[in-house]
Amino acid sequence: MRKAAIIGAQRIPFVRSFREYNRLSNQQLLTPCLQALVKKFGLEGERLGDVALGALLNRSTEWNFARECVQDSGLDPHTPAYNLQRACSTSLDAAVQLGLRIAAGQIEAGIAGGSDTNSDLPLQLQQKLSWKLTSLRAAKTFGDRMKILFSIRPSELKPVYPGIVEPRTGLSMGEHTELMVKEWGIGRQAQDELALASHRNAEKAWQEGFYDDLVFPFMGAKKDTIVRGDTSLEKLGLLKPAFDKSPAGTLTAGNSTIYTDGASAVLLASEDYAARRGWEVLAYLADAESAAVDYVHGEGLLMAPTWAVGRMLRRNGLKLQDFDVYEIHEAFAGQVLCNLKAWEDDAYCRKMGFSGALGAIDREKLNVKGGSVALGHPFAATGARILGQTAKLLHARGGGRALVSICTAGGMGVTAILEK
Structure with a gap:
């Protein structure tokens, strides 16, 4: 079977909602990402095999927005496109689907991407x-x-506003994560420390120019606006709990993702197609897995990636430590820490079919260019953002293996392995 190669990615800066991108639609945010990819890789007038795009909070009038984005992208209008959605893993799922079709020989190249904006909320009627x-x-x-x-x-x-709560529990993702950190004994200090590392890594990456060819200026924003290189444990410690407002609450605006607007897209192709076009391969999408947990009956809402990773490791004959890079989506710092602690727990891993704990990872390899807490999290755009920067990171290292993990609403998770 052929390999699906990650060729490159483009995104607009991720910004706080209701600021620079106020009143812009998902289509208006995502189309420029496609245009930038088309221009960067000389695809003007070219027909690609398919384009898969998604958004969570989308106007009802943009029911076919993937196709509409393609129409204005500069690609040949004969390029097909379709919408998909799996909450926060939407654009990772899009890349996985296209990668499988490339590997199977059905298509030669495609673009996966996603967008989300809270600044153009699709209100509904009663x-x-x-x-x-x-x-x-x-x-x-x-x-x-x-x-x-x-x-x-x-x-x-009275209009109906979109609610980011689980329909079966009535709890927000933050409230569910509060339950998780209490179950796993994750304290406020540990969460703030991970959030601080995310900001410092992101700020350093921007200063070093790592994002210069991945992110292009848009609507006055030249870089991600949520990154705080000057934050500290002292500053983070002053923030009040955001979900459980009692003294037991540990999740704050500083160690959680905030409402973010943004869009991203990634170009995938077969090795042969890339060679014919003279494109350098950044990394290969080697494998992927999805999982779900029964969060309604006690399993942690954002613990599904632990199971998906376990299945991938077993299928590929790998250990959790066999990776040079770990890109774990930081919906909340506490959620990442719960996942890491679960992999270190004998009883938990035995439930997944292992003889004992999968073990700890090297934290120095985790989200080394910043994670979602610092960079921001426009729901459907995060997967393509992670794929693009992880593939570039492996290429810059001269090779290696990366683990990608994204938790989603509904108690699901999607994970992937990238190799160079």
Whole structure:
């Protein structure tokens, strides 16, 4: 089977919501990423095998936004495209799907990507109001229309805002993570330390120019605006708990991701296609796995990546320590620490079918160019962001193996192995 190669990635700066990208749609954020890839790799007028894009918070009018992004990308309009969504792993899933099709010989090249913005929230009507307005449109007489209009109650005019909560528990992801850190005994200090490392690594990477060819200026933003190179444990320690506001609460705005707007895209191709185009291969997408946990009945909402990683390791005959780079999405610093602690726990790993603990990783290899706490987390864009910077990092190292792990809403997780 052929290998799926990661050729390059482009993204706009990740920014705090309701700032630079206010009132821009996902299509308006993601299209420039495709345009930048097309220009960088000389794809103007070229037909690619497919383009897979996704977003969580999307306008209903952009129901076919992947195809619309392609129409303005500079690619041949004969290039097909489709939408997909798996919460925070959306663009990683998109890359995995295209990678499998490349490996199978169905397509030669494709683009995966994602976008999310809280600054263009798709508000909804109350369901009762929607039903009445639908009936109003179908009403035959003036009397029927007036009867429907007078039946509308003031309470039904209140818009429905998207809720980032689990439908089966009514708890937000932060509230679920508070339950996880209490179960695993993860304290505030450890979470703040991981958050501090994320900011310092991100700031250093920006200063060294690591992101210069991955991120292009957009709407006045020249770099990721959430990175705080001047933060400290003292400053992080002053922040109040954000979810469990009792003295037992440990998750804060400093050790959690904040609302972020952004978009990213990554180009994948077969080795032969890359060679014909004269493209250098940054890394190969070697394997991937998805998993889910029963969070409704006690399993931690964001623990699914532990299972997905376990399956990947077993299938590839690898140990958890057999990686040069670990890119673990930081939805919350506490969530990362819970996953790491679970891999070090004998009983937990035996439930996954291992004889004992998978062991600890070298923290010096974790999110070395910054993680989501520092860089930001526009939900569907994070996967492509991680793939792009991880592939570049392996290439810059001259080779190696990377573990990618992303937790998602609904108690799911998607993981991947990159090799050079």
